[in-house]
Amino acid sequence: MSVIENISFDHSELLRFITAGSVDDGKSTLIGRLLHDSKSIFEDQLSAIAHTSRKRGMEAVDLSLLTDGLQAEREQGITIDVAYxxxxxxxxxxxxxxxPGHEQYTRNMVTGASTANLAIILIDARKGVLTQSRRHAYLASLVGIPHLVVAVNKMDLVGYSQDVFERICQEFHRFVAGLNLKNIAYIPMSALNGDMVVERGSNLGWYKGMTLMDLLEKVPVDHDINLEDFRFPVQLVCRPQTEEWHDFRGYMGRIESGSISVGDEVQVLPSGLTSRIREIVTYEGNVEDAVAPQSVTLTIEDHLDISRGDMLVKTSQLPQVTKEFDAMLCWLSEQSLDSRRKYLIKHTTRVVKAVISRIDYRLDINTLNHDAADTLKMNDIARVSLKVHQPLVWDAYPRNHATGSFIVIDEVTNNTVAAGMICPSKGQG
Amino acid sequence: MDVILNQMDEFAPVAGPVAGLVMKNEPVVIKRRVVRQLGHLEALESEAIHIMREVAAECANPALLFSGGKDSIVLLRLAEKAFRPGRFPFPLMHVDTGHNFPEVIEFRDRRVKQLGERLIVASMEDSIKQGRVVLRSENQSRNPFQSVTLLDAIAEHGFDACIGGARRDEEKARAKERIFSFRDEFGQWDPKNQRPELWDLYNARVHPGENIRVFPISNWTELDVWEYISREGLEVPHIYFAHRRDVIRRGSGLLPISHLVQPKEGEKVENLMVRFRTVGDMSCTCPVESAAVGIGEIIAETAITRITERGATRMDDQTSEASMELRKREGYF
Incomplete structure (x- = not known):
């Protein structure tokens, strides 16, 4: 067992990332390479896909089989949805x-991207920046993924040319200039040969930056959470009413952003009543302070009427409380938007009735043009105005993903039909 | 509460409200008011607690599936963290195949008693007596028929949500399953018709007769589970630790000798040091050879293991490439 002596598991962090691109770009090979070179492919998985490859008459083991799974997919040769x-x-x-890269790319990418800290956009070095790459970059900026890696793959097929790489970087850079993408890293690589994925390889000596794995291990992950504004949507009210806990009244939830300490003044929204934090209760005992994304139980000094759906915030950092707002909406359902109907919105821990009162424009994701529209179909992205029955407590999505995002539910089918990101209100910037 | 991050932020220099705290002459030191970064286990734990509380809030009549196995042992600790000092807002339920390891049943009952929570046992023996499950032979694996007993119990108790300990790293059908996984009135999972799941906004709404399976530790790996068990000091049934046991080699695995499994002609009984990586139906759950007698050693073995948990230990998952998917479609966990 001496092999593991050098491995320390303490304090390792979690990075969630998404890969955007199609099989043609070598996406499956890249994932296969990451898994393989980090020794994460198991022998029985490898032998299962080797078996399948042989059954299909292939000569070599098809690494892409690792990343497609279900019977329905194998029958139809397609990839359904997001796999983790x-x-x-x-x-x-x-x-x-x-x-998956092609079918229903918007719906799938938005879903995968919603929890990602980083996106890898694959570009085939022979083809350069394509419409698809632009689409992926736009979606990454829409969903606000903090870090973007442009993986210029298949460098082996362009003779590992520095000129080709730099030309692609410049082109991509020009394209994303108007988008809200701050941290972009460009890496030339050959996933097939393993250059600059986990190992540096010997073919790209002119490139002095980090390998992909290096970057994945070093990119900071704490930027994604808003560390400024304390936001605590109440999930449950805990009232054990036992002998020992007779008067206990705790508000259970997860700190979505910011931090909180005992004694801090808090405001309950939407009611606007204020109090102070008395205790921060955890299973391990009470603590003095807590930080996002911890799940805790809070008690306050005063006896206020607080229930699920309410939000505790610090009085110095107030969010918006309104019944009307604008949002970018990504329509996910095969059933188109019917603007005459009422839908349900789930936002933080609050569910309210809503109407989509206006479609400002529908976005052409390939040209980024704004088109007029009176309905939205699956994979459409639009800027809309919404009216809700009860006020929502929100921040604009770019400032705070947790309090700026919502899903739209069809009350009749119970399906999740759209994903929304709240826009800064006018004059707020 | 200021902390100094002693590592240069190469990728993205901190800007905005904290930038003013950067000391001019020491560009590699960034000072900011961050309490701390959660480690990956803490992040996974917080996610799971949040999920459990969402179930409690949004579902009218949920249950937590507890088998006595390591994943559901973790679920119970997470439920304690989510709901104490209150009681669990749901009963525990075990689908008892009648083929369980006695050590596991003993452990299950003891743990439930410690917690002071309610346990419902849905018994496959009952399903067999009622003629709902028909077996070819008494000793065959009962795993595939658990779905019948599970679905019957869901109907009987009117559960609209069942919390389970399945993980996405176990199997490729699981890798594509949602955390809140919708099942129709026949308990079936339709992989092509799953609800989109974005951010941490879970949709638990169902019509009467339908239900949701919820997997709070979807994003955990086998290694995470063991690290968590170690960190929390959780007790697990002894059969997870290396012990001497009579086994035979059958197919690609070892099978434990019991009243259900006897050597066939030509098979030799060996007495080996083994441990179980999963605890399921005695007739098809294979142990692995191991010298790991403590949790630290199990973690060490898991960290370098070369075979997936189910590949090594479940004969029923090896029958076809799609066996888990097919069972899930029929209502399996």
């Missing part, structure tokens, strides 16, 4: 949301 993969290095644990 896990691997770990001594430094970090990783969750890959693997989304």
């Amino acid at each position: 993969r896990y691997f770990a290095t001594p430094k970090r644990k990783f969750i890959i949301a693997d989304t």
Whole structure:
């Protein structure tokens, strides 16, 4: 067992990332390479896909079989939806949301991206920046993924040319200039040969930056959570009413952003009543302070009427409380938007009735043009105005993902039909 | 509460409200008011607690599936963290195949008693007596028929949600399953018709007769589970630790000798040091050879293991490439 002596599991962090691109870009090979070179492929998985490869008459083991799974998919040769993969290095644990490149790309990518800290956009070095790459970059910026890696793959097929790489970088950089993407890293690689994925290889000596794995291990993950504004949506009210806990009244939930300490003044929204934090209760005992994304139980000094759906905030950092707001909406359902109907919105821990009162524009995701529209179909993205029955307590999505996102539910079918991201209100910037 | 991050932020220099705290002459030191970064186990734990509380809030009549296995042992600790000092807002339920390891049943009952929570046992023997499950032979694996007993129990008690300990790293059908996984009135999972799941906004709404399976530790791996058991000091049934046991080699695995499994002609009984990586139906759950007598050693073995948990230990998952998917479609966990 001496092999593991150097592995320390303490304090390793979690990085969630998404891979955008199609099989043609070598996406499956890249994932296979990451899993393989980080020793995360198991022997029985490898022998199962080797068996399948042989059955299908292939000569070599098809690594892409690792990332497609279900019988329905194999029958139809397609990939359904998002699949999650896990691997770990001594430094970090990783969750890959693997989304298919072509079919229903918007729906799938938005779903996978919603929890990602980082997106890898694959570009085939021979083809350069395509419409698809732009689409992926736009969606990454829409969903506000903090870090983007442009993986210029198949460098082996362009003679590992630095010129080709730099031309692609410049082109991509020009395209994303108007988008809200701050941290972009460009890495030339050959997933097939393993250059610059986990190992540096010997073919890209002119590139002095980090390998993909290096970057995945070092990119900071704490930027994603808003550390400024304390937001605590109440999930449950805990009233044990036992002898020992007779008067206990705790508010259970997860700190979605910011931090809180005993004694801090808090405001309950939407009611606006104020109090102070008395205790921060955890299973391990009471603590003096807590930080996002911890799940805790809070008690306050005063006896206020607080229930699920209410939000505790610090009085110095107030969110918006309104019944009307604008949002970017991504329509996910095969059933189109019917603007005459009422839908349900789930936002933090609050569910309210809503109408989509206006479609400002529908976005052409390939040209980024704004089109007029009176309905939305699956994979459409639009800016809309909404009216809700009860006020929501929100921040604009770019400032706070947790309090700026919502899903739309069809009350009749109970399906999740759309995902929304609240826009900054006018004049707020 | 200021902390100094002693590592240069190469990728993205901190900007905005904290930038003013950067000391001019020491560009590699960034000072900011961050309490701390959660480790990956803490992050996974918080996610799972949040999920359990959402179930409690949004579902009218949930249950937590507890088998006495390591994953559901973790679920119970997470439920304690989610709901104490209150009681669990749901009963525990075990689908008892009648083929369980006696050590596991003993452990199950003891743990439930410690917690002071309610346990419902849905018995496959009952399903067999009622003619709902028909077996070819007394000793065959009962795993595939658990779905019948589970669905019957869900109907009988009117559960609209069942919390289970399945993980996405176990199997490729699981890798594509949602955390809140919708089942129709026949308990079936339709992989092509899953609800989109975004951020941490879970949709638990169902019509009468339908239910949701909820998997709070979807994003955990086998290694995470063991690390968590170690960190929390949780007790697990002894059969998870290496012990001497009579086994035979059958197919690619070892099978434990019991009243259900006897050597066939030509099979030799060996007495080996083994441990179980999963605890299921005695007739098809294979132990692995191991010298790991403590949790630290199990973690060490898991960290370098080369075979997936189910690949090594479940004969029923090896019958076809899609066996888990097919069982899930029929209502399996």
